Amino acid sequence: MTFPHSRNTKSSRAAILRSLLGGVALLAVTASARADEPIPQTEQSDIATLAPWSPHTLLVVDAAYQHGKDGRAYVVDADKGRLLGMVQAAYNPNVVLSPDASHFFVGETTWERGNRGERNDLLAEYESSTLKIVADEKLPSRALVTPKRNNLAISADGSHVYVYQMSPGSAVEVVDTASHKVTQTVDVPGCALIYPWGNSGFSSLCADGTLANVSIGADGKPSMTHSAAFFEPDHDGIFEQSPSVTKDGMAWFISYTGKVYETKLGADAVVSKPWSLQEGAGMKAAPDSSKPFEVTWRPGGWQMSALHKSNHELYVLMHKGPFWSHKDGGSEVWVYDTETHKRVRRMSLPTPSPMVGVTQDDHPLMFTTDEDTGDFYILDAKTGKQVHKMKALGGSLIFTVAPGEG
Numbered sequence: 001m002t003f004p005h006s007r008n009t010k011s012s013r014a015a016i017l018r019s020l021l022g023g024v025a026l027l028a029v030t031a032s033a034r035a036d037e038p039i040p041q042t043e044q045s046d047i048a049t050l051a052p053w054s055p056h057t058l059l060v061v062d063a064a065y066q067h068g069k070d071g072r073a074y075v076v077d078a079d080k081g082r083l084l085g086m087v088q089a090a091y092n093p094n095v096v097l098s099p100d101a102s103h104f105f106v107g108e109t110t111w112e113r114g115n116r117g118e119r120n121d122l123l124a125e126y127e128s129s130t131l132k133i134v135a136d137e138k139l140p141s142r143a144l145v146t147p148k149r150n151n152l153a154i155s156a157d158g159s160h161v162y163v164y165q166m167s168p169g170s171a172v173e174v175v176d177t178a179s180h181k182v183t184q185t186v187d188v189p190g191c192a193l194i195y196p197w198g199n200s201g202f203s204s205l206c207a208d209g210t211l212a213n214v215s216i217g218a219d220g221k222p223s224m225t226h227s228a229a230f231f232e233p234d235h236d237g238i239f240e241q242s243p244s245v246t247k248d249g250m251a252w253f254i255s256y257t258g259k260v261y262e263t264k265l266g267a268d269a270v271v272s273k274p275w276s277l278q279e280g281a282g283m284k285a286a287p288d289s290s291k292p293f294e295v296t297w298r299p300g301g302w303q304m305s306a307l308h309k310s311n312h313e314l315y316v317l318m319h320k321g322p323f324w325s326h327k328d329g330g331s332e333v334w335v336y337d338t339e340t341h342k343r344v345r346r347m348s349l350p351t352p353s354p355m356v357g358v359t360q361d362d363h364p365l366m367f368t369t370d371e372d373t374g375d376f377y378i379l380d381a382k383t384g385k386q387v388h389k390m391k392a393l394g395g396s397l398i399f400t401v402a403p404g405e406g
Contacts, residue, residue: 062394081388197249347384357400
């Protein structure tokens with residue numbers, strides 16, 4: 001007997017077989033097509049090289065106060081308002097650029113297990129063109145204080161880097177940049193920070209109002225002299241971030257009231273009679289701590305001054321406030337001729353800034369920041385006109401380092 005659906009069943013089986021054979025053929029064609037596709041190249045690691053640094057290539061130091069172990073140093077093209085690169089600068093970093101801008105050094109501190117364990121105080125050296133680390137020297141110590149330019153300094157010829165430390169007394173470590181070794185530690189009791197002069201000397205500010213001047217002889221042995229007291233720390237302290245020039249050993253120490261002590265650094269440092277920022281602007285000089293509540297224009301901020309060497313111009317952040325407002329950012333920048341002691345320009349800022357920097361070329365740029373947002377302002381140093389605004393560049397932008405400053 002033949003069931004009515006038998007023929008249909010055979011037909012269905014044949015259809016299924018044809019379908020399977022077709023699928024196998026399709027898979028074979030697909031596999032063949034895939035085999036013919038080019039195989040992607042394995043990713044290759046390389047190192048990009050930055051264009052040669054111009055006078056408007058600079059380092060911007062970010063202390064990252066909100067997460068201090070993650071400090072950074074940014075490389076910025078100020079002509080384009082563009083971030084070129086970044087290196088780690090861990091916990092209260094200090095940064096200094098070599099005289100020819102080919103390398104820069106970062107003083108930093110880490111702990112073996114993040115927030116504990118063995119402490120490592122380090123001096124890292126980077127190539128400016130590749131941001132490649134070329135030396136990583138372990139230091140005896142370094143001062144863990146809020147980053148200040150004069151915690152770390154370099155000699156005029158780049159042969160020595162000086163590191164300020166307090167372990168427990170004040171001292172300066174001298175690092176040979178050729179051997180990457182600490183050659184000696186020079187005690188500077190009662191004094192702090194580093195203002196280098198020439199190839200083998202530096203000065204430090206002292207708590208008794210003097211300067212300690214250290215000369216390192218050909219035999220490597222240091223000798224020290226002290227200047228006469230030239231300021232009264234209790235009544236009118238000195239901004240330790242005051243600018244200096246390593247090559248010719250000049251410094252302009254600015255006091256809280258706005259007195260400017262032009263100083264020729266050296267073994268026999270000479271401090272000139274001070275002149276007043278306010279008087280240079282046609283105003284009455286500001287009073288010291290004996291009249292602490294009198295409100296007037298005063299210098300203030302963190303990196304509160306900068307110097308353009310060849311133009312003989314001193315840039316100072318100014319704000320209105322009483323005597324103890326020296327940490328307040330400036331709402332304006334006043335520019336002075338260091339030879340005539342007169343104000344030559346007055347520029348309002350987009351927002352009050354704790355930091356001012358300036359390049360050293362014939363068409364200088366000026367730098368300020370918004371402390372709340374981390375915005376970085378690039379301004380024409382001769383007009384104050386905004387050139388670029390880099391939004392939220394960092395968390396705590398604290399100072400800039402431009403080629404040729406030393």
